[in-house]
Amino acid sequence: MTLRPAVASDLLIDGKLVPGSGGTFDIVNPASEEVIGKAADATAADMDSAIAAARNAFDTTDWSRDHALRARCLRQLRDALLAHADELRELTVAEVGCPVFLTHGPQLEGPITDLGYFADLAESHAWTQDLGEATPMGIKNHRELRSEAVGVVGAITPWNFPHQINFAKIGPALAAGCTVVLKPAPDTPWCAALVGKVIAEETDFPPGVINIVTSSDHAVGAQLSSDPRVDIVSFTGSTATGRKVMAAAAESLKKVFLELGGKSAFIVLDDADLGSACAMAAFAVVTHAGQGCAITTRLVVPRAKLADAIKATGDAMAGLAANDPTNPGTICGPLISATQRERVESYIRLAVEEGGTIEVGGGRPADKDKGFYVEPTLISGLDNSARVAQEEIFGPVLVVIAHDGDDDAIRIANDSPYGLSGMVYGTDETRINKVVDGVRTGTMGINGGIWYAADVPFGGYKASGIGREMGVRGFEEYLEIKAVARPV
Numbered sequence: 001m002t003l004r005p006a007v008a009s010d011l012l013i014d015g016k017l018v019p020g021s022g023g024t025f026d027i028v029n030p031a032s033e034e035v036i037g038k039a040a041d042a043t044a045a046d047m048d049s050a051i052a053a054a055r056n057a058f059d060t061t062d063w064s065r066d067h068a069l070r071a072r073c074l075r076q077l078r079d080a081l082l083a084h085a086d087e088l089r090e091l092t093v094a095e096v097g098c099p100v101f102l103t104h105g106p107q108l109e110g111p112i113t114d115l116g117y118f119a120d121l122a123e124s125h126a127w128t129q130d131l132g133e134a135t136p137m138g139i140k141n142h143r144e145l146r147s148e149a150v151g152v153v154g155a156i157t158p159w160n161f162p163h164q165i166n167f168a169k170i171g172p173a174l175a176a177g178c179t180v181v182l183k184p185a186p187d188t189p190w191c192a193a194l195v196g197k198v199i200a201e202e203t204d205f206p207p208g209v210i211n212i213v214t215s216s217d218h219a220v221g222a223q224l225s226s227d228p229r230v231d232i233v234s235f236t237g238s239t240a241t242g243r244k245v246m247a248a249a250a251e252s253l254k255k256v257f258l259e260l261g262g263k264s265a266f267i268v269l270d271d272a273d274l275g276s277a278c279a280m281a282a283f284a285v286v287t288h289a290g291q292g293c294a295i296t297t298r299l300v301v302p303r304a305k306l307a308d309a310i311k312a313t314g315d316a317m318a319g320l321a322a323n324d325p326t327n328p329g330t331i332c333g334p335l336i337s338a339t340q341r342e343r344v345e346s347y348i349r350l351a352v353e354e355g356g357t358i359e360v361g362g363g364r365p366a367d368k369d370k371g372f373y374v375e376p377t378l379i380s381g382l383d384n385s386a387r388v389a390q391e392e393i394f395g396p397v398l399v400v401i402a403h404d405g406d407d408d409a410i411r412i413a414n415d416s417p418y419g420l421s422g423m424v425y426g427t428d429e430t431r432i433n434k435v436v437d438g439v440r441t442g443t444m445g446i447n448g449g450i451w452y453a454a455d456v457p458f459g460g461y462k463a464s465g466i467g468r469e470m471g472v473r474g475f476e477e478y479l480e481i482k483a484v485a486r487p488v
């Protein structure tokens, strides 16, 4: 079977592949600016049908109680997708503009493989837990806890790591026994729709258990936050949209799970190897053109070593030029769209208006006349109060900031509305641990450490979100607990 649609991709609603009632919309390759295909454009009525199908599948079938069926379907999906990996790789790079090297990890094969982790959890989870006897109010009772699926999940996702984020929601949600309506970002509909085609044609998922609704209209996603038939909204995207989702969900008092923005700090202590720290900071911020919420975008270095840090980071960035994402050596590809490039360029202009210096980059690559590329850019001369140090840019843009010792570095890292991730480079374990303990974020790396894995819960403090994705903790976001007692 070939995945590439002859005309346009379809929606997956109630087990059937169907066209969108709103026709189709174009999919643009961000590296070439060419229209590479069309996606089904769902309307409010299509979303209504998808929610109805998910509700019906949850309320009238055995899906939420048949743990073995769920594990089997998830493994079947993993194996079917892996069999299509090369075709999916080509389509993913064309649609997302992500460097092809990342498709061997978090942009494709990693999250597909991780479906097996969630299948294992469906089987290994303690669905009942015996609490033994107690005598409340003088009456002896035997008690147990039962885990149950939350119900219908509305999953709303962004464009930067579409497979990773789609599967980090649908994997644990389905493993927990929920049914799902997935609404992917308008920029990356194929990554979800092609998975929908595989689900419909190559797996035994019962109708309505998983529905995939692509649309050019953000309002179609917003239906998931307000519709009372949806029990939980699992959202990844910008903090501004996350606030709207939470406000809309309040009306029907549904659970919300939010993975939002970040402005993470890369802290270099004065006993660190400055050269390797700066090389890693440069590599991190240019990867996928900086379009990652957990990327470290503030480089916080000892004041006495500021000039050396700027030189080392700039030299490393110069060797990481933006390039064609199909090239296996490319680390920095294009931004997703002309709109996103304009946003990044406006922040670079703002840095200069704020009194900053562009040490490296700052423009579009001279050798590219097509594609939404921006040069890897290093900004100096500002402190942490500058808007470019406070706001998420979502591009290959690093702001270097001086610190006056370990406590000051921790203060700067925490002087942010966000609290998603961070990195510390140093030698002395006691000092490193003080930084790790002091920085208020959901993940931290030490000396280049990589925390990303299926069993590691990911999420943020403060305006970076509510809840955790992946790991046992992420699976439990999709579970309710029922306490049951009987007299003995």
Ligand code: NAD
Residues within 6 Å of the ligand: 156, 157, 158, 159, 160, 161, 165, 183, 184, 185, 186, 217, 218, 219, 221, 222, 223, 225, 236, 237, 238, 239, 241, 242, 244, 245, 259, 260, 261, 262, 292, 293, 392, 394, 420, 464, 465
């Ligand atoms: P976005 O918030 O504009 O859109 C995300 C999704 O929300 C899209 O599917 C969009 O159609 C939908 N949407 C838009 N308005 C909506 C509304 N009112 N109600 C419901 N859904 C709505 O974000 P984006 O531009 O696609 O992605 C970039 C942002 O996402 C960045 O700010 C980045 O930090 C963040 N992000 C966070 C994480 C994380 O895990 N913390 C991961 C990736 C991206």
